Every structure is written in structure tokens, then in C-alpha cells.
Amino acid sequence: MQRKAYVSGVAALLAAVLAGCTGGPDDGGTTDDANPGGSGRATAAAEPGRYRTLPEPCGAVGQEMLDSLLPGIAEITDEEQREKAYAGEATLTYDTDRKVGCRWKVESADAVDHLLVDFERVVSYDSAVSDDNEAERVFATKAEAADLPAPEPETESEPETGPESETGPESGPASATGEDGAAASAGASASPSPSASASSSSSAASPGTSQGASGSASEGAPESPSGSPSTDLQPRLLDDLGDEAFLDDELNASGSTAEQRTVTVAFRTSNVIVTIEYAEQPATVGVVPDSAELQDRARKLAARLADALSG
Numbered sequence: 001m002q003r004k005a006y007v008s009g010v011a012a013l014l015a016a017v018l019a020g021c022t023g024g025p026d027d028g029g030t031t032d033d034a035n036p037g038g039s040g041r042a043t044a045a046a047e048p049g050r051y052r053t054l055p056e057p058c059g060a061v062g063q064e065m066l067d068s069l070l071p072g073i074a075e076i077t078d079e080e081q082r083e084k085a086y087a088g089e090a091t092l093t094y095d096t097d098r099k100v101g102c103r104w105k106v107e108s109a110d111a112v113d114h115l116l117v118d119f120e121r122v123v124s125y126d127s128a129v130s131d132d133n134e135a136e137r138v139f140a141t142k143a144e145a146a147d148l149p150a151p152e153p154e155t156e157s158e159p160e161t162g163p164e165s166e167t168g169p170e171s172g173p174a175s176a177t178g179e180d181g182a183a184a185s186a187g188a189s190a191s192p193s194p195s196a197s198a199s200s201s202s203s204a205a206s207p208g209t210s211q212g213a214s215g216s217a218s219e220g221a222p223e224s225p226s227g228s229p230s231t232d233l234q235p236r237l238l239d240d241l242g243d244e245a246f247l248d249d250e251l252n253a254s255g256s257t258a259e260q261r262t263v264t265v266a267f268r269t270s271n272v273i274v275t276i277e278y279a280e281q282p283a284t285v286g287v288v289p290d291s292a293e294l295q296d297r298a299r300k301l302a303a304r305l306a307d308a309l310s311g
Contacts, residue, residue: 046124049131049271051309054119057102058088060305061117069115069278069297072108088115097121109283116277117305123271131271139244139268142275146248146264148235233291238299242267242274242306247299249291258282261289265302269309276302 066086067073076082091101101118122135238245245267253259260281267274278298280289 045127046130046133049122049135051121051270051272053097054100054121054272055308057100057117057119058090060102060119060308061088061104061115061301062304065301065304066104066115069301070104070106070113072106072111072113075108076106091116091118098123111280111282111289114277114279116275117301118275118277120273120275121271122273135268135271135273136244139266139273142266142273143237143246146235146246146266148237148246148248151236233295238265238267241265241299241302242269244268245302247295249295251288258285259288261291261294263291263294263298265298267302267306269306272309274302274305274309276305 061069063086070085073082073085076085085104085106088102088104091103093099093101099118099120101116103117104113104115106113120138122131122138124131124134126134233249235248235250236246238247245265248264248266249261250264251259251261258281260279262277262279265276265278276298278294278301280294282289
């Protein structure tokens with residue numbers, strides 16, 4: 001009888017110990033599926049991107065815009081060939097929900113123009129990374145590959161100092177000669193020198209001459225003699241297009257043929273990245289495509305595509 005009572009006591013003690021080790025949530029214990037090092041709550045999945053599909057690329061560019069980008073289209077007399085030129089050619093893709101594109105090529109009497117429009121929808125396969133964040137990373141890699149030049153630091157202009165501040169009010173000869181100097185100073189101010197009068201009359205006769213010269217210097221030809229874009233047309237980041245954007249401008253020379261300029265505008269809106277490549281090669285060797293004109297056309301197309309995506 002005593003042995004049986006002892007066994008019963010041991011069983012009761014083991015039951016109490018086991019109950020303490022496997023306590024439920026109410027008594028401060030941990031559950032089997034809880035994370036011992038964390039709070040036991042599942043991590044919330046990152047939000048998906050705004051876009052689930054992509055537009056039809058060859059129909060994304062209207063006829064009016066194609067007329068501007070590809071002037072040679074208007075010169076095509078054959079109606080069937082002209083319709084084919086407007087239709088463009090879809091690029092090869094294996095998943096139209098992830099990447100689509102369309103390209104156009106039109107020859108004219110003056111040049112050959114190329115246009116490529118590409119749409120890419122970025123999807124994150126990491127539940128902790130949103131589609132937008134993944135698209136931001138992909139776009140940063142794309143911008144880095146473009147090798148854009150670093151923006152020039154802004155410099156503050158120094159305030160101009162007049163002759164009085166440089167020499168002081170008492171450094172002139174008039175202040176050193178007393179009354180005679182004062183009389184001479186008064187006479188000089190009353191009767192300006194002939195050269196000063198000539199200068200004044202010259203500027204009065206041609207108001208705007210100085211302004212015009214300044215304007216032509218600052219607004220001169222958009223390109224340098226070598227054909228490279230001027231400073232304000234250099235490859236750069238854009239702050240007025242989508243969530244982020246950049247523009248690249250490259251001039252390629254291939255042997256004895258005419259130089260081809262390619263302007264690339266890329267922008268990101270949420271989890272979609274749009275890339276526009278617009279190139280022109282003149283028919284005449286030695287003629288350099290105008291950088292300002294090509295950039296303006298490409299940026300107008302990019303703005304329309306961005307509006308269409310946001311609409």
C-alpha cells in the first residue's frame with residue numbers, strides 16, 4: 001500500500017511539472033508555432049504595385065505624335081506601306097503581363113528615324129519587399145548604367161562692389177585738394193567727358209544692343225561645334241516626369257556614315273518603368289542631328305505616356 005501511494009505522488013508531481021512547462025498563452029507560456037525570439041505574430045506581406053497589366057505598346061503612341069517623331073511617314077505615298085509604318089512592330093516578349101514594347105523605323109529624304117517604346121511591370125517575389133520598392137531598385141540600376149554626369153554644384157555670385165567701396169570716399173583727388181578739388185569735381189560732374197557722352201548716346205541710340213548680345217551668348221546654338229549637347233541639354237535626371245526619371249543623349253559615329261543621335265527618356269510610375277529610345281541619322285554625312293529638337297520630341301511623348309498611365 002505504501003508503494004502505491006508513492007507512485008501516485010510521483011505521478012502527480014510529474015503532471016504538475018509538465019503543466020508548468022506546456023502552459024498556454026494565458027499563463028505566459030509559448031505555443032508550438034510561436035517564434036521564441038519574436039512576438040509570435042506573422043509578418044504582414046508588402047503591398048502589391050498599382051499596375052497589374054500593361055498597355056498595348058504599338059497602340060500607345062497616337063498618329064499625331066508619330067507624325068511629329070517620324071516626319072518621313074507623311075512622305076510614304078503607298079497607303080498600305082504608310083499604314084504598316086504607323087502600326088509599328090511589336091518587340092519579342094515571353095510574358096506580355098511583365099514586358100512589352102514596339103518599334104518604328106521610317107526613312108525620309110533627310111534622315112532615318114527610329115523609335116522604341118518599352119513598358120516593364122516590376123513584380124517583387126519577396127513578401128517583405130513591395131513591388132514599388134523593387135521597381136525603384138530596378139530603375140536605380142538602369143539610371144546607373146546610363147552613366148549620367150554628376151550635376152554641377154551651384155556657385156553663389158559675389159556681390160558687386162562699386163568704386164566708392166573699393167577706394168573709399170576720401171581716396172579720390174578731389175578730397176585731397178580742398179576747395180579747388182571740390183570745384184573741379186563739380187565741374188567734372190556738370191560737364192561729362194566726350195567719351196562718356198559718346199558712350200551714353202550710343203547706348204541710347206541702340207537700347208537692347210547690350211541685352212541682345214547677352215541673349216545671343218546665353219541662348220546660342222544648343223550644340224557645340226563638336227556636336228555634343230550644350231550644358232543644359234546634357235544627360236540628366238528629370239524631376240517633372242513620373243515618380244523619377246532621367247534623360248540620356250548620345251551621339252554615335254560609325255565610320256564614313258552620318259552620325260546618329262539617340263535620346264533616351266526613362267521614367268518610373270509606381271511599379272511600371274517606361275523607356276523611350278528616339279534616334280535620328282541624317283542622310284548627309286557631316287550633318288549632326290539637333291539635340292534640343294530630339295529631346296523635346298522624346299520628352300513630349302514621355303509626358304503623354306505618363307499621363308495615360310496615371311489616368
